[in-house]
Every structure is written in structure tokens, then in C-alpha cells.
Amino acid sequence: MRIATWNVNSVRTRLDQVSVWLAAEAPEVLCLQETKVADALFPHAAFEALGYRAVISGQKAYNGVAILSRLPMADVRVGFDALLPDDPAAVELGEQKRVISASIDGLRVLNLYVPNGSSLTSEKYPYKLAWLACLQRYLQAQEAEGEPLAMVGDFNIALESRDIHDPGRLEGGIMASDPERRALRAALGERLRDVFRVFEPDSGHWSWWDYRTGAWDMDRGWRIDHIYLCDQLLACATGCVIHKAVRGNDQPSDHAPVVAHLAWPPESAEGEDDDW
DNA sequence: ATGACTAGCACGGCTAGA
Numbered sequence: 001m002r003i004a005t006w007n008v009n010s011v012r013t014r015l016d017q018v019s020v021w022l023a024a025e026a027p028e029v030l031c032l033q034e035t036k037v038a039d040a041l042f043p044h045a046a047f048e049a050l051g052y053r054a055v056i057s058g059q060k061a062y063n064g065v066a067i068l069s070r071l072p073m074a075d076v077r078v079g080f081d082a083l084l085p086d087d088p089a090a091v092e093l094g095e096q097k098r099v100i101s102a103s104i105d106g107l108r109v110l111n112l113y114v115p116n117g118s119s120l121t122s123e124k125y126p127y128k129l130a131w132l133a134c135l136q137r138y139l140q141a142q143e144a145e146g147e148p149l150a151m152v153g154d155f156n157i158a159l160e161s162r163d164i165h166d167p168g169r170l171e172g173g174i175m176a177s178d179p180e181r182r183a184l185r186a187a188l189g190e191r192l193r194d195v196f197r198v199f200e201p202d203s204g205h206w207s208w209w210d211y212r213t214g215a216w217d218m219d220r221g222w223r224i225d226h227i228y229l230c231d232q233l234l235a236c237a238t239g240c241v242i243h244k245a246v247r248g249n250d251q252p253s254d255h256a257p258v259v260a261h262l263a264w265p266p267e268s269a270e271g272e273d274d275d276w
Numbered sequence: 277a278t279g280a281c282t283a284g285c286a287c288g289g290c291t292a293g294a
Contacts, residue, residue: 116294212279213280
């Protein structure tokens with residue numbers, strides 16, 4: 001199974017590019033962020049023509065997440081409050097459509113669009129920290145269910161210096177501040193690992209390049225789109241790749257797709273009692 | 277220090293992104 005994540009910065013504006021990429025790569029699952037469209041206007045037909053069903057949580061103009069899958073999806077959950085119905089913050093944070101999950105082939109795919117935060121002095125910054133604190137509670141509730149977890153999305157956080165093109169200038173600022181990093185690490189706990197770093201220790205690998213200041217031409221990017229796996233899925237991982245070339249398209253999203261390759265479901269051992 | 281680009285909304289110039 002291949003699970004992909006891509007912040008498309010408007011699914012309608014990027015529909016042709018997403019369709020071309022899906023037709024070429026055909027991952028089993030593609031998680032989208034920043035769809036920027038109300039649910040009634042989501043372009044289901046274009047994806048169905050390629051063999052994908054979509055489950056969505058969108059809103060007009062801002063935010064919005066979707067899971068596209070070639071495999072059946074079950075037990076779809078929208079928002080933090082789906083698992084935290086008595087948590088006031090979870091209910092309030094649900095106003096912005098940033099969280100959706102589905103059970104696919106025996107694992108839980110959780111697709112997130114973490115708030116950007118804008119700047120350390122913006123009121124959006126404490127919102128981001130509160131959102132991450134809620135994510136931690138949400139993940140604790142999810143873990144209690146015992147379903148293997150793949151958590152993907154646009155995290156709007158570079159966890160380490162090697163994830164930023166110019167850490168000397170950018171570290172400590174938005175997307176690279178200690179409180180953001182601590183909040184995300186607390187949510188990950190000991191359970192979830194960034195699968196990209198299992199296969200690639202070096203810096204110089206980015207998933208987002210600013211539209212401005214020639215960031216793409218100078219290859220000045222950040223790695224803020226991540227795929228986190230629980231131990232059971234991590235043991236099945238065979239690779240994780242950033243599809244950088246997509247950022248070089250005409251009228252691209254500012255993010256590139258990231259794809260994790262999993263040998264899932266695991267093949268049963270020789271002589272196991274499959275036919276009982 | 278600031279702004280650069282892009283998209284949405286709605287048709288002028290904002291908000292928001294990261």
C-alpha cells in the first residue's frame with residue numbers, strides 16, 4: 001500500500017495536476033489539504049473516473065481536507081470531536097476543517113492540516129499550540145482503540161534544523177519555534193515516527209517552497225509535510241519519497257506530494273492457518 | 277525591517293497562507 005499526502009492549495013485550481021499525478025502514480029490513498037471548497041462543490045466525479053472515492057471535510061475558501069482511496073473506506077471521522085465529544089476545545093476547533101480519518105485495509109489513515117500560526121506574535125500562534133494540545137488528546141483516544149495508525153498531512157512545523165534550508169536565520173521563528181516543536185513531539189510521544197527520516201538522514205529534502213522570493217529556483221524549502229507511522233506500520237515501511245518534480249509544474253501548489261510505501265497488509269507466514 | 281507570490285471572494289483589495 002502506498003499512502004500519499006499533498007497540500008494542493010485549492011483542489012479545484014489544481015484538479016488537472018492532481019488527476020495527472022494520480023493517473024501516473026496510482027497510490028492506494030491520497031490525502032489532500034487546503035482543498036478550499038465547500039463539500040457540495042467538491043469535484044468527486046474527476047476522482048471517481050480515476051478509480052478513487054473521496055471522503056471530505058471542507059469549507060468555503062479556507063482549509064479543507066479529503067482522503068481519496070482506491071480501497072474501501074470505513075468508519076470515517078471528521079474533526080477532533082469525533083473521538084473527543086466531551087472536550088470543549090475539540091468541539092470549538094472543529095469550526096476549521098482540518099481533521100479527517102478513515103479505516104482502510106485494517107489501518108487508520110488520519111489526515112491533518114495543522115494551523116500555520118502566522119507569526120509568533122499573532123493570535124493564530126496560541127491557536128496553533130492549542131490545536132496541537134488537542135491533537136495529543138485525540139491521539140491518546142485513538143491509541144486506546146488499538147487500530148494501527150498512519151498520520152499524514154501538512155504539519156506546518158519543521159521538527160529539526162535539517163528540515164529547513166536556512167536554520168541559522170529561520171530557527172526559532174514560526175514553524176520552527178520550540179513551543180511548536182515541543183507540542184508536536186508531545187503529541188507523537190514514543191508511538192509515532194516520521195517515516196521519511198527512517199530512510200533519509202540528510203538535509204536538503206524539502207516538501208514546501210514559498211511562492212515568493214524565488215524560493216523554488218534557489219531550492220530554499222522546508223520539510224513540513226510528514227507521514228508518521230506507529231511501530232507496527234513502520235516495520236512494514238519500504239520507503240518514503242518526496243515527489244519534488246511536481247513543484248516545478250506550471251501553476252503549481254507550493255507543496256510537493258510525499259508518498260510512503262508500505263508492505264501492508266503483511267504477508268502471512270509460510271504454513272500459517274490462512275484457510276481456517 | 278518589509279515584501280515578495282498565489283488563491284478565494286467577488287470584481288477591489290482585502291484575508292490567509294508559511
